[in-house]
Amino acid sequence: MGNMNLQKRRFLSFFPTEVIVDERENGEAEQLYALSDNQGIIFTKDEILPYLEKVMKFYQMSEMDEWIKKENIKQEFYTFISSQTHLSFPEHGEDKYGLPYPQYRQKSFSSERNWSCKCEWCGIRVSSKEKEFYYTLNDSTLNLGIERACSTDCATLIWKEAARNFVYARGWQDFFCID
Incomplete structure (x- = not known):
């Protein structure tokens, strides 16, 4: 072609x-x-x-069907990027983007009761007896439910994995610099 x-x-x-x-x-x-x-x-x-x-x-x-498929994936990607208001995609050169910046919240353990949660990334149990904070991630665009993390490092890794999965599931990997 x-x-x-x-x-x-x-x-x-x-x-x-x-x-x-x-x-x-x-x-x-x-x-x-x-x-x-x-x-x-x-x-x-x-x-x-x-x-x-x-x-x-x-x-x-x-080979027209393959060309059409690629053009439609490109159009879906640019429509998605231009419609995003809550995700920020850093630009990496011409027509390349980085994964969206991680978004997570630092949450305080309630001082009223002792409780713990498991970090979704490393599996460590985080307890209110040992730490003041834990981190949550929730993003419907990336299909993230409420995920809990023990640290900002683990929260960032959870976010990046969800973003990578989101990109690959849509066939958009050619538009991203994925580290």
Whole structure:
């Protein structure tokens, strides 16, 4: 497959418009589609055929499915990055990002009762008898439930693992510098 560049034209949009046609030999109606613009005006055959010929040529190219898959992953990634308000992604050169900065909270053990929790990273049991603080992580975007950590180091490692898993699950590893 040759080198291709995606150039979107914002001024020309095609929308499928359902049309029921009663032209079958047995008299049954058939559901077909016409293409209309963003105002609902259906394109004439002379207007649309040049585009349809190019569309068919595009979809018949070899390896097109793989190219489309890659372009869609890229578009999903950039849509995600531009919509994020609570995660911060450091930039690492052109079109590369670092994993989002860790977000965790330092929590005080309640002085009213003795209790403990297990660090989700290293497995150490953290007790209110021994420490004043523990750390929690919770982020629905990265599919992190409420995770507990014994230290900022462990909290950071939990966060990085969740962020890596999130990136790889979506096929976005080419957009990140993952240490």
